[in-house]
Amino acid sequence: xxxxxxxxxxxxxxxxxxxxxxxxxxxxxxxxxxxxxxxxxxxxxxxxxxxxxxxxxxxxxxxxxxxxxxxxxxxxxxxxxxxxxxxxxxxxxxxxxxxxxxxxxxxxxxxxxxxxxxxxxxxxxxxxxxxxxxxxxxxxxxxxxxxxxxxxxxxxxxxxxxxxxxxxxxxxxxxxxxxxxxxxxxxxxxxxxxxxxxxxxxxxxxxxxxxxxxxxxxxxxxxxxxxxxxxxxxxxxxxxxxxxxxxxxxxxxxxxxxxxxxxxxxxxxxxxxxxxxxxxxxxxxxxxxxxxxxxxxxxxxxxxxxxxxxxxxxxxxxxxxxxxxxxxxxxxxxxxxxxxxxxxxxxxxx
Numbered sequence: 001x002x003x004x005x006x007x008x009x010x011x012x013x014x015x016x017x018x019x020x021x022x023x024x025x026x027x028x029x030x031x032x033x034x035x036x037x038x039x040x041x042x043x044x045x046x047x048x049x050x051x052x053x054x055x056x057x058x059x060x061x062x063x064x065x066x067x068x069x070x071x072x073x074x075x076x077x078x079x080x081x082x083x084x085x086x087x088x089x090x091x092x093x094x095x096x097x098x099x100x101x102x103x104x105x106x107x108x109x110x111x112x113x114x115x116x117x118x119x120x121x122x123x124x125x126x127x128x129x130x131x132x133x134x135x136x137x138x139x140x141x142x143x144x145x146x147x148x149x150x151x152x153x154x155x156x157x158x159x160x161x162x163x164x165x166x167x168x169x170x171x172x173x174x175x176x177x178x179x180x181x182x183x184x185x186x187x188x189x190x191x192x193x194x195x196x197x198x199x200x201x202x203x204x205x206x207x208x209x210x211x212x213x214x215x216x217x218x219x220x221x222x223x224x225x226x227x228x229x230x231x232x233x234x235x236x237x238x239x240x241x242x243x244x245x246x247x248x249x250x251x252x253x254x255x256x257x258x259x260x261x262x263x264x265x266x267x268x269x270x271x272x273x274x275x276x277x278x279x280x281x282x283x284x285x286x287x288x289x290x291x292x293x294x295x296x297x298x299x300x301x302x303x304x305x306x307x308x309x310x311x312x313x314x315x316x317x318x319x320x321x322x323x324x325x326x327x328x329x330x331x332x333x334x335x336x337x338x339x340x341x342x343x344x345x346x347x348x349x350x
Contacts, residue, residue: 004336005120006315008051009225009255009297010130010204013038014092015056016301025102026095037300037311040106043125046313049337050110050119050126052154052202052225054302055092056133057085059161077161085135086143093150096127109151113345120337128344130202130225133159133168139186141193148197153348154225155194156202157187157210160237165190166210173267175236177243182209183217191217198349203227204257204297207236208243215246220347222252226297228262229284235262244288253343254285255297258314260304273306275321282322282335291331295339 013029016036022028033039038048059078100107103125110116110126119126129151131137137144137155144152158168165187167180183191191214194201203211204224215222224247230238239247239254247254257263260273263281285294300312308317315336322332 003047004319004332005047005049006051006296006336007049007116007120007126007340008300009253009295009340010052010054010132010257010302011038011298011300012054012056012132012302013300014053014095015058018092018095024095024098026099027102029099030103030106037298037305040103040125042312044123046315048125048312048315050116050124051128051298052130053096053127054130054132055089055136056131056159056302057088057135079161080133080135080163082135082138082143085133086138089131089136089147093129093147093152096129097150100127111151111153112348112350113341116341116344128153130154130156132156132202133161133163133205134165134190135163137165137190139164141190144190144193144197144199148199152199153344154200154202155190156205156225157183157190157214158205160205167207168205169207169236171235171237171261173261174234176208176234177211177230177236177238177240178208179236180207180209182207183213188213188217195219198347200344200347205237208240211243211246215250220250221343222247222250223254223343223347224252224297225255226257226299227254228257228281232281232284233262233265233267235267237262241288244285248289248293251292251346252289253293253295253339254289255295255340256282256285258298258300258303258305258309260306263306269304271304271307273308275306275308275318276325278306278318279321279325279327282327283325286331291334292339292342294335295343296335
């Protein structure tokens with residue numbers, strides 16, 4: 001099998017390291033850590049070249065146990081105060097910066113597609129910093145400017161809970177993303193501020209009215225870093241054909257989410273989920289978005305994975321399944337790596 005580098009649209013590894021109280025320099029991550037889906041030794045072995053490293057704030061940190069994490073737990077849908085979210089986001093950003101320093105060149109926080117490509121050539125892990133749910137951002141966008149200076153280049157306006165910017169979608173099954181109101185006036189201003197800075201907007205957890213507001217207001221490609229096909233799995237977290245058509249028209253990208261509840265046609269939280277079901281979503285996305293609009297957005301360390309994926313090593317098995325499904329090497333290369341780089345080249349500003 002040809003070796004493919006993977007740049008991934010979403011992971012929650014920084015959060016897991018924080019929750020498990022790993023060392024500030026993330027020595028466990030650099031040396032090998034069994035409690036996360038990603039660590040540096042496994043990443044290098046699996047061709048994982050990096051990805052969007054998310055910063056998400058649980059509503060009640062003391063009650064968040066990722067060994068038994070259920071995203072539908074009402075605890076994590078409670079409102080988060082801006083000052084609390086910013087404090088926690090600062091902790092995750094600082095963790096990433098310390099990890100980069102401790103890695104002695106093996107890990108690099110990146111802010112451009114060119115840097116991602118260079119890291120892949122040099123066998124470095126590229127970390128593109130992302131906020132999942134913009135509670136850390138104040139209505140005056142002071143925190144946005146500061147976090148941008150620290151390396152932030154991607155924001156999801158909401159996780160699946162409402163905030164001052166927008167309304168998120170629940171994760172029950174079955175359901176429609178057409179639930180709740182669209183962007184608030186502050187949310188519309190956030191779209192403009194991100195466009196001006198060159199910060200990518202991730203629509204993965206946004207409800208349908210908010211999606212269409214962004215589509216109307218944004219001058220950047222539409223992106224869902226970790227979402228799947230609603231026609232196949234009727235989770236409200238997945239995208240309708242109409243949404244996929246808008247993403248295609250904008251030359252945007254959708255990253256395949258590995259969460260079993262967003263893959264399976266029955267929406268069950270069952271890890272006995274076939275890789276063929278994942279490839280079915282990829283095939284449908286390619287049909288609707290074209291070969292340049294499909295990528296991977298695993299949600300490693302933040303979701304319930306198929307047994308055959310397990311951790312970052314599972315990407316090699318997914319790639320094999322793509323080959324068995326007659327995906328050519330050019331298409332696989334695009335899905336695994338090129339399409340995210342090309343999208344970021346069209347979105348981020350120097």
